[in-house]
Amino acid sequence: MRDVTPSATTPTRRLVTAGALGTVLLALTGCGIRLEDDAPRVPLVPTREPIEAEDALLRLLAAVQSAAVAPFAADPLAALLPTLHARQATVLHDALRQRGVPESALPSASPSASGTRTGAAPGATASPSSSASPRATVARRTVSDVESSVLAAAPGLEGAEADLRPALVALLGQVHAASLLSPAAAEVDSAGAASPTPTATPSPTPSTPSVWSTPALLAPLVTATRRATFLLEVAAARSPKVVRAAWLSDIDDLGALTADLVTAAGDAAPPPDLGQTLPRPVTTPAEARTLAAEAMTTLLASTGGALRGLTDAEPDTAFAVVPGWLGTVAAAAHRHGTRLTAFPGLA
Template sequence: MPRAWSRRSVLVALGVASATALTGCGVRLEDHPGSLPFAPERKPAPDERTLLAALADTRSLEQAAAAAGAAAGPWPARLAPAHHQQAAVLEQVLRQAGVPVPAAAPTTGGPSGTGSPTTSTTAAGQARAGLAAQELVAVQTPALITLAGVGAEHVALLAALAAHHGAAATLLGGSAQWPEPSAPTGSPAARLLAATRSAAYGFEVAQAQGDHATAALAAVTLARLRHRETELVTLAGDAATPPALGYQLPFPVTTPTSARRLARGLVAGLLSAKAAELRGAAGNEQALTGLVRWLAETAVLGTRWGSPLPAFPGLSAP
């Protein structure tokens, strides 16, 4: 009498037969699909590794900022949404390049707020200092060397991102150790010199038309711009041109309100002028370092005038 096959026996037999057939064809089941001759490997996209590292860092900063809590001051709460926006932009850039985007880690909750006031204050200070230290990594020498290896297609995006992190660190109480600017030089420095002189004229008007607080802040801003002008004259060299005989304001400035509005617009213009030089500085570590520094410092200046810290200073909808 023929042997009766159970359903389980049939499935086992089919599995063994399939494995035998595949082995006979020279294909091993335990082989990784990427090693199969008919599964071509994906070619890495330009700057893929650096973009993925920037995404991981930005996600980590978002979590750290969100976890710092209100006791750490106002800036962590402002930085968390900016880091979220940065991560979204980086994800979009990677996807457009055909790069698989790793999933973000689950968001951790913020501080519970329990414990004594002294403990909570200490923890908040430590969280703020820790976040500042994380932000500073983007403008330290190893990161700036990596930035100099980024191609022209992505250098403006990643340099503006680094400038944001440097500005954020300053606003959190950190301090970046910048080298003395030695670049950009020549025509790029001359263009920045012209933009700086134009902004300085505008701040002179803001100082004259503003109230006491506005005039005081304009005076501080002017001192910084005059110092920057001196630096740029040296860096521009023979490409430097004499100051213009006059500059046109974008609108009449006759009140303290219009003076502050002008000041915010002038800072935005300076950010755009600096960011416009980033692509041409690709591959030049000294020039990129100088531009990232000036972008970061100008972005901090903008917050003093009431502007938000841009996620990508100087860039519009990257």
């Protein structure tokens, strides 16, 4: 009879199987494949590591989800903002999923009994109160109130991946722009009174000069803002008096923005160009309107084009001040015919 007892040097079937399984697991680990947070624990397979600034991104997603269905009080922007926030929520959701955040970890939101939408904790779904009545009074919210709730989710976003930062700053720029465009904000400004609550109207520019270790990055924005201001001044001068008066506010806003940029750039700020010329003759009110619209559209694109460089070089400072700068430009551009978008300045 033939002896089939395995020798000491011959691997057993169990050993071969274990070795194959180990090889597969190591391969999966090397490829970066990760388990969902709620998946069963498998030996040798790593659990999911949170992505950079994940908590802040989840808070922001919950905030824009809520803003997308917020019942706005009467406001010219009331018909526009829900669509913008819904777009932001979709982009953020997809970005997080693409980076490995499981669906169960993402916030969801649903209308509450008061008619507002509340971001639920990650992994949980909010549901309407069982006592809710179809005839329950819907609490209307001002634009400043809704936008401030989104702005409150901003802390920590500067730690997000570099590819996400420009879009995040642009999103916050939309928040600032909407607050500036709200009639309630205009009434507060014209009255010269403080806002009822500290967060009701985000400031368009930082209250103190920002400190940049790479101020040369701001030089193109200084030039672009000065150029837009010059063109807007010419357009206002060649417009009817009533139009000119309305545009003076935008000219003042751009002047304040230029001052902030020059202060932040310091010695890197280029000198004013005293020999600026018009791109073409402007002799009629219609031509003046066209010139103003083109000037603001160009400045908005220039500001958006600078976001990547600014957020790459100095994310902390960029997130602190650039959304306000961008919001100022986006608000002025909107008043001159450029529709406010979910991510102003970005294509």
